[in-house]
Amino acid sequence: MSIMIPAWVDGTLVPVEKLEAHKKGLRHKAVSVFVLRGSEMLLQRRALGKYHTPGLWANTCCTHPDWDEAPEVCALRRLDEELGITCVTPEFRQNLEYRADVGGDLIEHEVVDVFVAHAGDDFTMALNPEEVMEAEWVDHHEVRRRIDANPDSFTPWMRIYMDQHADAIFGNELA
Numbered sequence: 001m002s003i004m005i006p007a008w009v010d011g012t013l014v015p016v017e018k019l020e021a022h023k024k025g026l027r028h029k030a031v032s033v034f035v036l037r038g039s040e041m042l043l044q045r046r047a048l049g050k051y052h053t054p055g056l057w058a059n060t061c062c063t064h065p066d067w068d069e070a071p072e073v074c075a076l077r078r079l080d081e082e083l084g085i086t087c088v089t090p091e092f093r094q095n096l097e098y099r100a101d102v103g104g105d106l107i108e109h110e111v112v113d114v115f116v117a118h119a120g121d122d123f124t125m126a127l128n129p130e131e132v133m134e135a136e137w138v139d140h141h142e143v144r145r146r147i148d149a150n151p152d153s154f155t156p157w158m159r160i161y162m163d164q165h166a167d168a169i170f171g172n173e174l175a
Helices: 018-024 071-083 140-149 156-170
Strands: 004-009 012-017 027-037 040-046 061-063 091-103 106-118 132-139
Touching: 004 018, 012 018, 018 106, 027 071, 027 156, 040 140, 061 071, 071 106, 071 132, 091 156, 106 156, 132 140, 140 156
Parallel strands: 027 106
Antiparallel strands: 004 012, 004 027, 027 040, 027 061, 040 132, 091 106
16 A cells, blocks of 8 residues: 655645655655653664665654644654654644655655654653664763764754754753
8 A cells, every 4th residue: 555645746735655755856744753851852763674764763753644634643643653652742843844865766855844742751652663673762962972973873854853953843952
């Protein structure tokens, strides 16, 4: 079954098969979530079976909404599907756009709704091994150090978020 995502074709938002959007580098909608716990953020390492950027570290959850799916609904759905997280409430932070080569002749040209959620005392997760091979809580200073030391171990969008948008995404929350 092919997944249809919202993408712009000739200036009109239409449903496009996800892989086609990446092969053609079409501008398309996306959702990213950062789950925070104090000064730490929950990172995920993408499963090796992912068709692009397998085995790379990324923010907690990054995905594409289904056609006509609200970004908030998408964020909750994918947190559950990827990491088994159902105990957080994502808050919208900003909308941003980026374009990045993700390897294999694929391009992510995303218009992203970015959300932040806070892990409470009731926080639990159960990783879906088809989506995520591991997850780790990492202090934001350490995330930046790891990106600087080994940028190729992180997805292009994670590097872009931390290099260009961290202040707008996190404000003073990770001070």
